[in-house]
Amino acid sequence: MRSSHKIKKYITVAAISASVVAPHSAISQTEHQLREVLVTTRRPMKDIGVQKTVVDSAALKENIALSMADVLTFNSPVFVKSYGRATLSTVAFRGTSPSHTQVTWNGMKINNPMMGMTDFSTIPSYFIDRTTLLHGTSSVNESGGGLGGLVRLATAPDAPDGFHLQYVQGIGSFSTFDEFLRLTWHDSHWTTSTRVVFASSPNDYTYINHDKKLNIYDDNHQIIGQYHPKEKNRNGAYNDFHALQEVYYNILKGDKFGLNAWYMGSNRELPLLTTDYRDDTKFDNRQREETFRGILSWLHRGNSWSTDVKAGYVHTWMAYDYKRDVGGGGGMTTLTRSRSLINTFYAQAEGNYFTPDRHWLFSANLSAHHNAVKSTDRKVANANGGDARLGYDKRRLELSGTLTAKWQPTDRMGFSLVIREDSYGSKFTPVIPAFFADGVIVPSLNLMVKTSVSRNYKFPNLNELYLQPGGNPDLKSEEGVTYDCGFSLDPVRCDNFSISCGATWFDSYIDNWILWLPTTRGFFSPRNVKKVHSYGIEAMASMSWQLPKGWNIDLNSMYSWTPSLNHGDAMSANDQSIGKQLPYVPRHSANVTGRLSWSTFSFLYKWAYYSERYTMSSNETSLTGKLPEYYMSNVTLGYSQPIKNITLDFKLAINNLFDEDYLSVLSHPMPGINFELFVGLRF
DSSP: OEEEEEEOOEEEEEEEOOOSSOTTSOEEEEEEEOOOEEEEEEOOGGGTTOOEEEEOHHHHTSOTTOBHHHHHHHHSSSEEEESSTTSOEEEESTTOOGGGEEEEETTEEOSOTTTSOOOGGGSBGGGOSEEEEEEGGGGGGTOSOOSSEEEEEEOOOOOOSEEEEEEEEEEEGGGEEEEEEEEEEEOSSEEEEEEEEEEEEOOOOEEEOTTOOEEEEOTTSOEEEEEOOEEEOOSOOEEEEEEEEEEEEEOSSSEEEEEEEEEEEEEEEOOOOTTOOOOGGGEEEEEEEEEEEEEEEEEEEOSSEEEEEEEEEEEEEEEEEEEEEOSTTOOEEEEEEEEEEEEEEEEEEEEEEEOTTSSEEEEEEEEEEEEEEEEEEEEEEETTEEEEEEEEEEEEEEEEEEEEEEEEEETTEEEEEEEEEEEETTEEOOOEEEEEEEEEEEGGGTEEEEEEEEEEEEOOOHHHHHOTTTOOTTOOOEEEEEEEEEEEEEEEEETTEEEEEEEEEEEEEEEEEEEEEEOTTSSEEEEEEEEEEEEEEEEEEEEEEEOGGGEEEEEEEEEEEOOEEEOSOOSSTTOOOTTSBOTTOOSEEEEEEEEEEETTEEEEEEEEEEOOEESSTTOOOSTTSEEOOEEEEEEEEEEEEEETTEEEEEEEEEESTTOOOOEEETTEEOOOSEEEEEEEEEO
16 A cells, blocks of 8 residues: 655754854754655555554653563553562453463563563563564464464664763662663664663552551550551562663675674562561562573565574573571571573574565565473471472473465555464474455545454463473463454644544454362362453554644553453352453553653653452452552653753653552552652763
8 A cells, every 4th residue: 555645844954154263163953844745655565454553662762760561551452460560560462361472572482481471570661672562363473372462572773873872870769770871883884782771679668558457446445446557568679680782784785684682680579468467577588580582683685585584592590589587596497499490592584575566475484492491499398397399391392384475456455364383392283374454445544444363372381281289281272263353544644733543343262271270189280271252442542743833742542441251161060250251351441641842841641541350250359359440640751951962861750640559469569659860861
């Protein structure tokens, strides 16, 4: 499809007056209005029928304190489940579980092979340059197993020529310190980028503990009332360090080579639950992690074909220790000592071919991930001795092959067929087909309709198969069928105003859903028990308005309605979960982001909403069976001051502006209103 827009832009031109005495002494800025120009482009054939959300680059670079979990909360329709500040945060599409979300970094899958999910709290947004969410069937284009969808993370430093430096220091509530350093160099052939982030905090915020009640006594020691006490987040300190090195070499003859190397070191305490009455000075509950991810890449582009070859490696060391003073003057005793070592080798080759008439695009992709996991777990059975040593040492090769044909008979219509085959170990999934179609029905408005259907399979993760005790090597792959249908309206412009919107209806059926259930031997074990029907609507709208005198307003909003119901067989006569909403899946979620800017000043307001979530599969609301809905509001004020070759940046971030008292996960409190000030230097 060819699309054209009449674009009116305003630019600032520096008029430099030549002077022998002071050649840079007379610099003035004048504003010029450009005449309207006609821009014609052809939409990428790879996007035929694809339902995706592209996160704005400004949201990724808002401040260095944001993790990708924070960014996706306010800039996507997915549900971000957080266990608290700087703790486990997972992402789930369309009423599925976090393990049904595939995550790639520069093409390489980074889901933990033991648990199948990704902790987005450990991914700083400043290390990501491009983020795209592929919803439902669209994920089959890049990976199998994404029954809900896929999050594509990529680094692509776009550095101007020469050397550039940026340093940011953040100081915030709860004695929080965030530091960021970036060095870049770019010329006609080479691009290098070095980024470093360090974050630390005691993380001892105050919250109201609704799981406890204290009595109020009169002078006669009679109880006359009760109240919920204010408590501090105990044992929640963290230290996170990240370093990312990138080197790219462009031959300028269609070949580009790249190196991406990312190291992460994390030392985090695990906070007490709101129901815990222990003395925090008599125990240590801690998780440590060191992860290295590295990718070598070669990209070749010709007139009608391209080749992309990558090789990667991931090394992860994780440790969990729980120590406690058991009395008797013996000091701290280790009750749990868990160690996990993960090594993943990755290779991928992809080829694309355009026919001379540019109506057909053929693609082939083959990828391999070899996971080697060694997990050991020592648990003390009692304070006086006896312990159990558990774990497993397994290796698994995961292969995935894809053949794709995309056909665009006219500029207004496109069709795509994807055939995927996945294997894990010695087992193969059935063939995974996906079909996509789209068409422009109102060219003047770029109004497009899209539809797609696919089958998908997600094989069990290593913990589900081999964890001791409890692993079930007889588990079947979870399988799903998803239907999508929607429309999108590309930006409609009128003078200095533009608007775009879109909506998608989805319908998904997942069989053999894996659920961990208690056994008669006192531990949990996974089983294929559920059939889940998830359906709903995802909608978005955005608006941009250029006002007189340099003022600009940008608004972006998203909404999701997601019933996700259990239609499996009853586990017993008393099973009340059939036909009920899955736990921790909100039916409604929404977010709005508004940005007002003028000259070098900016004001950003972010709002997010999640409806109530059930904590029990029966949807019982007694006691702690339901978490209430909550609203979140964040504000950022920014100002930049250029001084010759240096720019000073100042930002004030106010999180939880209205001091909302809320929980994302049962018994894991979230902080109230808090502040952080950032001072940055760009050279």
